[in-house]
Structure formats: C-alpha cells, structure tokens
Amino acid sequence: xxxxxxxxxxxxxxxxxxxxxxxxxxxxxxxxxxxxxxxxxxxxxxxxxxxxxxxxxxxxxxxxxxxxxxxxxxxxxxxxxxxxxxxxxxxxxxxxxxxxxxxxxxxxxxxxxxxxxxxxxxxxxxxxxxxxxxxxxxxxxxxxxxxxxxxxxxxxxxxxxxxxxxxxxxxx
Numbered sequence: 706x707x708x709x710x711x712x713x714x715x716x717x718x719x720x721x722x723x724x725x726x727x728x729x730x731x732x733x734x735x736x737x738x739x740x741x742x743x744x745x746x747x748x749x750x751x752x753x754x755x756x757x758x759x760x761x762x763x764x765x766x767x768x769x770x771x772x773x774x775x776x777x778x779x780x781x782x783x784x785x786x787x788x789x790x791x792x793x794x795x796x797x798x799x800x801x802x803x804x805x806x807x808x809x810x811x812x813x814x815x816x817x818x819x820x821x822x823x824x825x826x827x828x829x830x831x832x833x834x835x836x837x838x839x840x841x842x843x844x845x846x847x848x849x850x851x852x853x854x855x856x857x858x859x860x861x862x863x864x865x866x867x868x869x870x871x872x873x874x875x876x877x
Contacts, residue, residue: 737756740808
C-alpha cells in the first residue's frame with residue numbers, strides 16, 4: 706500500500722514536470738525560436754528570415770509567450786531608430802542542453818533508415834552510431850557562456866543575458 710502511494714506521488718510529480726515542459730516546448734515554433742536565440746540576440750526580422758514557414762502573427766505570439774514565461778527578453782534601443790532585439794534570459798539559456806539533445810534526437814529520427822515494414826519504427830541496426838558531437842559542442846558552449854555569466858555578474862553586479870552571450874562571443 707505504501708509502495709503504491711509512493712508510486713502515485715512519483716507519477717504525479719512526473720506528470721507535473723512534463724506538463725511544465727509541454728507548456729514551454731509543445732507549441733509549434735517555440736523550440737526553434739529558443740534554438741536560434743541560443744546563438745545570441747536577434748531582431749524580429751532576423752528571426753523571421755531564419756523561420757520562413759512561420760507566419761508573422763504566430764512568430765509574434767510565440768515571442769510574447771516566451772517573454773511572459775521568462776525565457777527571453779525583449780529590449781528596445783534607447784537611441785536612434787526603433788530597434789527591438791530578443792535574447793535568452795539565464796532561464797532560457799539553461800534550456801540549451803535540452804534543446805541540443807532534442808535536436809540531435811530529431812535529426813536521428815528524421816534520417817533513420819531500415820524502418821520496420823509493419824510498425825514503421827527504426828530497427829536497432831538503423832540507428833546512427835555516435836552522434837554526440839553536437840551534444841558535446843552545445844554543452845561546451847553552454848558551459849562557456851555560464852562561466853562568462855558568473856564572472857560578469859560577480860564583476861559588474863548584473864548584466865543582461867544577451868550582454869553575457871555577446872561578451873562570451875567576443876572572448877573567443
């Protein structure tokens with residue numbers, strides 16, 4: 706009986722965790738926006754150009770949702786012509802290793818060969834070997850960015866994630 710209660714509590718916790726993930730990543734195009742912003746700050750037009758299949762209305766909705774969820778910042782330039790830029794927050798940046806793994810999994814799934822004729826899934830022999838290069842690269846980028854963030858915050862007191870990412874890119 707106690708074992709069943711423990712299992713139910715674990716299942717409930719798992720369900721809530723996946724619900725939180727689905728809220729962020731399930732709506733179409735959100736993961737793509739986050740992935741692009743992992744490279745650094747982008748203006749709306751640059752995001753739209755990288756995602757030609759998304760309508761302007763949907764892209765605007767996704768950007769607003771991600772901003773509301775605290776995963777991206779929307780910043781307006783204080784001088785010159787109106788200039789809006791989107792960048793990952795530290796919370797958004799923490800998703801980079803997850804996005805790297807999902808991307809790698811998606812590529813393997815898309816490119817798999819040797820599907821079972823009835824079931825439609827890949828056989829074990831058809832799955833690519835290795836494939837961790839992208840994951841290692843993504844984790845290395847995240848580690849480097851977070852290290853720079855920690856140094857910058859301790860020196861400057863505070864900085865926006867896009868400033869931290871920019872400083873990291875310049876350091877390389």
